[in-house]
Amino acid sequence: MNIVPAPAVVQDVSDAAPHVLDAEDRDSAIEMALDAIDEELVAGDGLGLEGYRLYVDELAMRSEAATEAGLFYARQTLTQLVTQRDGQWIVPAAAIRDQPRFAYRGVMLDVARHFFAVEVVKAFIDRAAGLKLNALHLHLSDDQGWRIEIESWPRLTEAASSTSVGGGPGGFYTQAQYREIVAYAASRHMIVVPEIDVPGHTHAVAIAYPELTQAPVLTEAHRALGRELGQELPIPGEPYTGWAVGFSSLKMNDEATYGLLADVFGELAELTPGPYLHLGGDEALGTDPEDFGAFVARVSQIIAGTGKTPIAWHEAGAASALAPGTIGQYWGLRRAAPNNSRETRAFLANGGRIIFSPADAVYLDMKYDESTALGLTWADGPTSVERSYSWDPADIVPGIGENEILGIEAPFWTETVATLADIDLLAFPRIASAAEIGWSPRDSVLRTWESFRDRVGALGPLWAAQGTQFHRSPEIDWAPGSNAGSS
Numbered sequence: 001m002n003i004v005p006a007p008a009v010v011q012d013v014s015d016a017a018p019h020v021l022d023a024e025d026r027d028s029a030i031e032m033a034l035d036a037i038d039e040e041l042v043a044g045d046g047l048g049l050e051g052y053r054l055y056v057d058e059l060a061m062r063s064e065a066a067t068e069a070g071l072f073y074a075r076q077t078l079t080q081l082v083t084q085r086d087g088q089w090i091v092p093a094a095a096i097r098d099q100p101r102f103a104y105r106g107v108m109l110d111v112a113r114h115f116f117a118v119e120v121v122k123a124f125i126d127r128a129a130g131l132k133l134n135a136l137h138l139h140l141s142d143d144q145g146w147r148i149e150i151e152s153w154p155r156l157t158e159a160a161s162s163t164s165v166g167g168g169p170g171g172f173y174t175q176a177q178y179r180e181i182v183a184y185a186a187s188r189h190m191i192v193v194p195e196i197d198v199p200g201h202t203h204a205v206a207i208a209y210p211e212l213t214q215a216p217v218l219t220e221a222h223r224a225l226g227r228e229l230g231q232e233l234p235i236p237g238e239p240y241t242g243w244a245v246g247f248s249s250l251k252m253n254d255e256a257t258y259g260l261l262a263d264v265f266g267e268l269a270e271l272t273p274g275p276y277l278h279l280g281g282d283e284a285l286g287t288d289p290e291d292f293g294a295f296v297a298r299v300s301q302i303i304a305g306t307g308k309t310p311i312a313w314h315e316a317g318a319a320s321a322l323a324p325g326t327i328g329q330y331w332g333l334r335r336a337a338p339n340n341s342r343e344t345r346a347f348l349a350n351g352g353r354i355i356f357s358p359a360d361a362v363y364l365d366m367k368y369d370e371s372t373a374l375g376l377t378w379a380d381g382p383t384s385v386e387r388s389y390s391w392d393p394a395d396i397v398p399g400i401g402e403n404e405i406l407g408i409e410a411p412f413w414t415e416t417v418a419t420l421a422d423i424d425l426l427a428f429p430r431i432a433s434a435a436e437i438g439w440s441p442r443d444s445v446l447r448t449w450e451s452f453r454d455r456v457g458a459l460g461p462l463w464a465a466q467g468t469q470f471h472r473s474p475e476i477d478w479a480p481g482s483n484a485g486s487s
Contacts, residue, residue, distance in 0.1 A: 002458035003080050004432045005132055005439035006446035007098040008051075016093035017058035021082070026465045029082050029089035037078060038062040039071050050134070050189075051099025054078065056091050069189040073098070073132050080459060102393075104355055104407025105438035106135030106193070107364075107431065109423075112142035112204075113243065114164045114414040115171035116423075122184050123420055127427070127468060129188035131435035136185050137193040137278060137409060140173075143203035143240045143248055147172045148194065152263040155208040163239045165415050178271055186273070193311065194268050197280025198261065199287060199295050203240045203248040205260075210237060212257050216247040217286030243415040246285030252295040262302050269306035276327065277303045282313035293319040300326050311355070317343030322350050327406060329355040331363075333380055334391045341397045353406040356393035362410040362434045364427045365417065368471060374416045375426055385475045388433040389452055392442060410434035421469040428463060428470030429456050453477070 001010055023029035042064045047053070052065040052074040063074035077098070081091050107128045109121065116124075125136060140148045146160040149172060161172040173181070182192045206213035216234045222244045226233050231242035250257050265277055281296045296312060297319040303310040304323035311327040328347030332340040344354060357363070359379035366383040367375035375382075393405050410431055417423055433452070440447055446455075453476050460482025463470050472478055 001081065001092065001094060002083070002455045003077055004452070004455050004459060005436035006444055006451070006455070007077070007096045008441050008444070009097040011095035013057070013093045013095045018085070018090040018092045019056050019058055019061055021089040021091065023089045026082065026084070026089070026461065030079050033061065033078055033082050033091055034075055036061055037075070039074070040064050041068075041071070042066060048099045051097075054094060054096045054098070056081070056094040058093070061091060072189050076130050076132060079130070080462060100132070100439045101441055102405060102407035102438050104135055104409070105133045105435065106137050106355070106407065106409035107133055107434070108137035108139055108409055108411035110139040110142070110412060110414040111147050112139050112145050114168065114418045115145065115147060117171070118173070118177050118180060120420045120423075121181050124423060125185050125188055125190060127424075128431070129190055131432055132439050133435055134190050135193055135409065136190050137195060137411070139195050139197065141196050141204060142201045143234065143245070145170045146204045146208065148178060148268070149174045150264050150267055151175070152267065153209070153260060156205070158208070160204040160207040163241055164418075165241055165243055167241045168418060175271055182272060191274030191276070192272060193274060193276045193278055194272055195278035195280055196264055196268070197282070198299060199250040199252055199292065200246060200248055200282065200284035201280060202250050203234055205250065206236065206248065207239055209260065212251055212254060212260060214249045214251060214286070217249070218247055222247055246283045249284060249287045252287065252291045258298060258302065261299055265303050266306055269308050272308070275309050276311050277306065277308045278311040279303060279316070280313060281316035282331070284315070289318065297321040314340055314344045317346035322347070322352075324351045326350060326352045327355060328352055329357055329409065330396065331357045331359050331411070333360045334358045334396060336397045344397050345399055348400065348404050353404055354397070354400055355406050355409050356396055357409045357411050358391060358396060361388050361391045362408065362430070364410050364412040364430055365414065368473060374422055376416065383430070385430055385433065385473050386449055388430040389436070389449055392437065394442070408434055408438040424469035425471050428468055429473060429476065432456050432459075457482070
């Protein structure tokens with residue numbers, strides 16, 4: 001069964017005949033299958049909040065779940081099952097009982113380095129939801145731009161949203177547009193997790209409210225990167241369109257800074273029905289460690305005061321007084337450095353859990369190989385499809401077990417991408433690796449690279465028909481019909 005992510009349990013129904021669809025093409029066959037399935041909400045039976053059962057034979061197709069989310073995921077599985085055999089469109093006979101391994105299965109889209117219109121974000125949501133991912137983390141602020149309207153601090157968008165990396169056009173979401181994205185995600189059973197990255201990654205704030213920020217702290221590494229890429233160094237008071245990191249900071253000992261953040265996170269909390277707000281906390285390289293710890297602890301308390309659960313990148317684990325239950329997001333390599341491990345484990349001592357995003361496996365903006373036109377290589381070189389699949393969150397940081405892991409997330413940083421086609425090219429097929437690692441049981445016989453490679457290859461025609469411009473990786477034997485819409 002060519003299903004990604006792999007289901008928890010697939011029963012043998014080899015003696016049953018497939019369900020034949022009287023359709024002329026894939027699109028009409030999928031529509032016919034979804035119209036014909038008999039769906040039922042059932043209580044209990046261990047399916048959880050997102051699990052489902054799906055049964056198909058020549059006479060009928062039916063699904064059961066405890067929630068609408070479960071029925072939605074059954075429909076995603078059914079969509080993948082539609083195939084052509086001997087000139088007929090069919091759904092193979094199937095008996096599946098399925099539910100996710102982890103509650104949080106996310107993707108992140110960086111709309112700060114390059115801004116993406118609402119319709120592009122919606123398309124990304126569709127693609128992610130089709131793989132049973134259930135969280136969209138929006139990186140809404142960075143050195144290059146501020147992307148969300150804050151009514152109480154209007155200059156954040158009036159003065160600091162007009163540019164992107166490379167000097168391209170910027171943009172921002174009005175609060176109405178943000179609500180539209182949130183509602184669209186909810187219709188696909190995804191939550192939105194907004195991130196305002198502080199205290200670093202804040203040069204855009206300096207354009208709008210310079211009195212709340214420090215002067216850039218530039219090192220020889222910044223100067224070397226600027227020379228290598230032909231990019232200007234950040235200048236106080238001027239928009240920054242390069243991609244160096246770690247030079248900017250808010251004033252962490254100024255009460256006005258906390259007034260800004262209380263208003264920003266307060267408005268975001270009102271706009272966001274999901275349970276999380278992300279405060280960033282990464283790469284604050286030019287800040288005093290003691291000031292940094294006090295700052296992220298206080299901001300986490302501000303977020304907790306809105307009724308939301310804070311999330312922070314793992315560096316924030318160095319703080320001693322984070323709000324109880326703050327979630328840590330690990331972004332180091334698959335083989336965690338000792339300091340990263342300590343910072344990540346610190347969230348557990350505070351009652352939190354961990355989201356794993358190892359950069360050398362699930363950062364979707366990495367090149368596939370040295371010849372890939374788009375993407376970067378800083379995360380231990382290029383990331384092949386096989387490497388994106390060959391890891392497990394329970395193996396990254398010693399001392400963090402299955403029950404202490406909230407889930408996984410595949411971040412997509414956008415220094416080198418500016419269009420939906422660019423996003424597709426780098427995300428697919430590696431986003432499917434993240435989806436399977438987050439959903440499928442680790443001990444499943446299907447959780448092997450060989451099985452995954454075959455199942456992803458069989459999805460090529462579906463992705464092509466859906467208009468996804470996926471990378472036709474030579475690591476995968478793509479099924480006939482995969483060429484259209486791929487590269």
